[in-house]
Amino acid sequence: MSTGTVAPVVSKHPAIDEDWKARVGAVAASAAAAAASVDQEARFPEEAIGTAREQRIFGACVPKQYGGLGASITDVCELVEAVGRECASSAAVLAMHFSQELCLTRHIDLERDSDLAGFTKQVAQHQMLLASSTTEKGIGGDTRTSSCAVTRTHEGGIELRKSAPVISYGRFADAVLVTARRSSEAPPSEQVLVVVPRAHLQLERTSGWDALGLRGTMSEGFELEASVPESYILPLDFAAISAQSMLPASHTLWASSWLGLAAGAGDVARRFVQSKARLDPGRTPPAALRLAELEVHLQRMTDSVRAGVNRFESAGQDVEMLSSMAFAIAMNTLKVSASELVRLIVGDAMVIVGIAAYSNQGPLSLARALRDSIGPSLQVNNDRILHSTASLQLVSRGTR
Template sequence: MTAASLAQRTDQVAAVAAEHLARTDRDASFPVEALAEMRRTGLLGLLVPASHGGLGGTTEDVVTTSIALGRTDMSVAMIFAMHCQQVAALVRYGNQRLRDELLPEIAAGRVYLASVTTEAGKGGHLLSSESALTARDDELLIDRFAPIVTGGEYADGFLVTMQSPAPASPNQVSLVYAHRDQLTVERSGDWQPLGMRASHSVALRLTGTVPAHHVVGEHGDFRTIVTTVFAPMAHLGWSACWLGTAAGALSRVVKLLRGPQSRGRVNLDSELLLTRLSQARQRIETVHALLAHTQQVVATTDDLSVPRVQLLLNSLKITAAEECHQAVDGLIDAVGMRHGYLKDSPTRLEHSLRDLRSAALNYSNDRLHLVDGKLALLDAEVRLA
């Protein structure tokens, strides 16, 4: 797959997302048309190896695509990035039988994956679970409630975290794949958020039975998957989506300011305006540089569990969440009420700001700061990744 081919597929998905953007945000409805285009173009199989019919893409390809989709619709970008996170876990840790059964289906666009990791009482904390997975003969019994499942009502399959069979502690967590037709899927409540409205992250209860070979990795060893795949892919993918959203917002503002409709109405020599634009660009460039550096470290480091790498990954997530939101917030000040605050502005700053407000809450920055404080105490020499 060439870069041009990937860009063309991404542009096709982005065009469909843009066509339905106003409706999906207004109605908090899942972008089914954009998902259908991801299926048709093969983007759902970006990380599936060519040997299983996929595009054989890389983490760098996921980042590039997520940035591009984020420029148009952050919900669509996040749906794509989170699906890729699930695929990456299957490619690396799925057993041969499960990979042979499932990866060709993903590559063909027939399986869109949702992540079931949230749990009432623990939020998005990944390394513990109170929901017990029961083993019976050659089957695994699933009974799992999750308060937030992005795209869950439209998913063809789920990767579900649960407490391992006969665990010694709640921290012995397993990851299990379940196809939709193996489950009873019950929705609970509604989805009416401030932003990220098209992500349609409703609460679901999943009950059913799957074959024993649907466990991904070893029972009780989900921590390894988190350290090597889930956390790196999440922080790289999410940050790329947020970066794309902020960059897209700045691009629309600059095009508006330079367009014929602004001639004679906007003073492009205004020191305040120029300073606001500079600050927004600086924030975006900072996130872009940190994202590129983190991506390189992840690609070239064998042990991602060491404190300096974990600190870098968490710093990327925290910085991207804060700086991208602040960049758009500053642009609202730059262009004022008409083009910063009102919904019908072509800059779409109001929409971007609402979406980006979720970034600091999506695995809370406060929680990550507590983790990073402890990690910092383990590295007195401050060795930088």
């Protein structure tokens, strides 16, 4: 694995530190070995995901007494950051999985004998990969709006159909968490989150995935049909789940993966400048100044991401804090800042290295990193995030 000046995240669960560090290292090494192939073939990163299963990574946030590892938010952000240094697609899949897992572990009482508690424990027991379906054709990428609706059957079950323009790695997931209106009479914003295991799911692919970057996420489009017991609807409204868990989890995990991507590019630039310095001892290479400037941006990104992760971790289950405008603005700001900084840092690293970074091959190539760094500003589009933040700022008192 690559090394650099960005310090690793310090876990809040010392009891699992050494064991977790070994698990993280194994997944990152597997991701690194297959990263070029995943990108070239635009295929699912089965090597990294397979190693994650072997290391019992899925279900990590489930408490130990229920079969998980008892990992913290900081722990899983550390994981995606380390993997992001090696393969942004692999890190993206892990980030999306844990954003869904945290919705389960933070909003389901695992001590109860319920279908959802049983399913959450199965995620850890059977190492299930979770995907998400929140976007829908015709709603313009607004995850807080649904046109599809849950319909109840006479047998006590529910059915739903959704035209999803994208379900990342949907074909490879063991379950999908799906948003829908609570009923056909409910307004578009009155949503629920439904757990749909693979056995209850039908996916008809409507579009493929041949993208510029993040090619291994396999973010294809589908017509989704699901039929599950009504007990597979999470009890809390999706508006609350989104504010308290899904959005902050997504933003902190994504930002951590982008920090890994930026740090990896910084490592390449640093090695290049250091190699130039060794050729002419006593003389500072011209590119060293640009490297120092890159370090400023990388340190700013590191501090911002780590602070965002800590903010989410520290909030715990404080509903008032998690539902506050100040918290929402902070999470939105983290997403926009990190997604723009990763593009800046990778671009600057390319300028430092020069033509060798522009090549698709070689130890100094940053071509894949550059292509991967463009995606973060587009998913969810930063303009949408900024528009949401602007609306909040109109009534915010600016409390931090």
